[in-house]
Amino acid sequence: MLKKRIIPCLDIRDGRVTKGIEFKNNIDIGDPVLLAEFYSQNGADEIVIYDITASAEKRAPDFSTIEKIAAKSFVPICIGGGIRDFTDASHCIASGAEKVSLNSIAPRKPELITEISNHFGVQAVVLSLDVLADSSCPSGYRLFINGGRTATDWDMIRWLEFALPLGVGELCVNSIDQDGKRNGYDLDLLELIKQKVRVPVIVSGGAGKAQHLIEAFSQGADAALVASIVHSGEMTLLQLKEECVRAGLPVRMDW
Amino acid sequence: MTNTPAKVGILNYGAGNFGSVKRAVEALNIVPVEVVDVETLKQVERLVFPGVGSAQQAMAELKQRNLVEPLKSFAQSGHPLLGICVGMQVLGEWSEEGNTECLGLLPYRVEKFRCEAPIPHMGWNSVAWSAKNSACNAATASISVAANFYFVHSYAAFVQSKSQSSAHVMGVSSYGGQDFCAFVAHQNIWGAQCHVEKSGRIGLQLIENFLRWERG
Numbered sequence A: 001m002l003k004k005r006i007i008p009c010l011d012i013r014d015g016r017v018t019k020g021i022e023f024k025n026n027i028d029i030g031d032p033v034l035l036a037e038f039y040s041q042n043g044a045d046e047i048v049i050y051d052i053t054a055s056a057e058k059r060a061p062d063f064s065t066i067e068k069i070a071a072k073s074f075v076p077i078c079i080g081g082g083i084r085d086f087t088d089a090s091h092c093i094a095s096g097a098e099k100v101s102l103n104s105i106a107p108r109k110p111e112l113i114t115e116i117s118n119h120f121g122v123q124a125v126v127l128s129l130d131v132l133a134d135s136s137c138p139s140g141y142r143l144f145i146n147g148g149r150t151a152t153d154w155d156m157i158r159w160l161e162f163a164l165p166l167g168v169g170e171l172c173v174n175s176i177d178q179d180g181k182r183n184g185y186d187l188d189l190l191e192l193i194k195q196k197v198r199v200p201v202i203v204s205g206g207a208g209k210a211q212h213l214i215e216a217f218s219q220g221a222d223a224a225l226v227a228s229i230v231h232s233g234e235m236t237l238l239q240l241k242e243e244c245v246r247a248g249l250p251v252r253m254d255w
Numbered sequence B: 001m002t003n004t005p006a007k008v009g010i011l012n013y014g015a016g017n018f019g020s021v022k023r024a025v026e027a028l029n030i031v032p033v034e035v036v037d038v039e040t041l042k043q044v045e046r047l048v049f050p051g052v053g054s055a056q057q058a059m060a061e062l063k064q065r066n067l068v069e070p071l072k073s074f075a076q077s078g079h080p081l082l083g084i085c086v087g088m089q090v091l092g093e094w095s096e097e098g099n100t101e102c103l104g105l106l107p108y109r110v111e112k113f114r115c116e117a118p119i120p121h122m123g124w125n126s127v128a129w130s131a132k133n134s135a136c137n138a139a140t141a142s143i144s145v146a147a148n149f150y151f152v153h154s155y156a157a158f159v160q161s162k163s164q165s166s167a168h169v170m171g172v173s174s175y176g177g178q179d180f181c182a183f184v185a186h187q188n189i190w191g192a193q194c195h196v197e198k199s200g201r202i203g204l205q206l207i208e209n210f211l212r213w214e215r216g
Helices: A032-041 A063-070 A086-094 A111-120 A156-166 A187-196 A210-218 A237-246 B018-027 B038-042 B055-064 B068-076 B134-139 B200-211
Strands: A005-013 A016-021 A024-030 A047-051 A077-080 A099-102 A125-133 A141-145 A150-155 A170-175 A201-204 A223-226 B008-011 B033-035 B046-049 B081-084 B109-112 B121-126 B148-153 B169-175 B178-186 B189-192
Touching (some): A005 A024, A005 A032, A005 A201, A016 A032, A024 A032, A032 A047, A032 B200, A047 A063, A063 A077, A063 A086, A086 A099, A086 A111, A099 A111, A111 A125, A111 A156, A125 A156, A141 A156, A170 A187, A187 A201, A187 A210, A210 A223, B008 B018, B018 B200, B038 B068, B046 B200, B055 B068, B068 B081, B121 B169, B134 B169, B134 B178, B134 B200, B148 B200
Parallel strands (some): A005 A223, A047 A077, A077 A099, A125 A170, A170 A201, B008 B033, B008 B046, B046 B081, B081 B189
Antiparallel strands (some): A005 A016, A016 A024, A125 A141, B121 B148, B169 B178, B178 B189
């Protein structure tokens, strides 16, 4: 049986892992290579690395860090932040990533989705979206870019209807309202998206306890990103997974 | 380790996971030879055959490098060979992907998933093992029966049922109600549909089992 995935998310700024609240006020967590290795050996089903300042600084992701991580972490790796074109995506994959996550670039250059998936397969393309509740949008959510700083004209569902057929293998949905607050994932948002899409959905933003993951998995999430809850040491991946097992959810317990 | 493996090669024909497989082999403290043509193939006694993408593209790349017949000879001479993902698929007879004739080293045909579930089958999945021969036993040494492996694929070598499968089928997984070969082994020729190079410590263990396997 296919397992629900728990994916630690490492936000990298100036070569260090950081974590913010509502995408701001970041605090230092540690060395990305050591943290990725630690998580990969302790139950991470995948590792996501966001170079959170690459886009704003108009530079590519830090490929040398990706290479160092891939040499120590033998689980799938997804890279986001700073991917501007096909060359950047190819470099990420050549450096040891399996997937690239496209966020701010996707509404600006949607053809990049097709270019990458045609070459590497749809499973290599994760479409990541930062959304904020907005009653003026038909779906109730608006798409944001630039690390949640810039509103777009896209209604979230309109955006998905446009972008998914271009060659998206997976969707990662970040709720800006919930990020770092540890009050739980936005389940209304998840339900809305699961009704509309067939690709696997990763929920992101808001995990504060195991119950939040259990709720999201039970409502159809295929994977969940975790950051604060594990970075703080409050809960280990093993503890989160043990709770999922108790709730009867299929998760990978051997590593 | 007492037995140092014979010269290990990794086939590099442009497949996307060559680097990941190389890093996995290096993590086992083995320095692999990059096999790119007939000459470099002659330098090795054991070969890992990675693969990402399509069977059609993989066969085209092998033909372009004049590697089709040399690879068959390599396998038929008894050298251990491990195909991974598309590398395993092309060890079979044929793939539906581009109606592609494959290497024909193992007796299976590869077809597309026909199910309601999203394609590709992607993520961690368990395997039902059946130790049918000495290669199967060697492949699964030190690996728990409950172990999960990381899969990413849209095509597979399907089996009719988990219990009634051919002698080369050593591990079967299920997705979308369809059962398929997760692992195959016949004498010196092994195949893994999953990405063992990205399946954590357990995947590395399987690669190590292959690299250290001596034919009895």
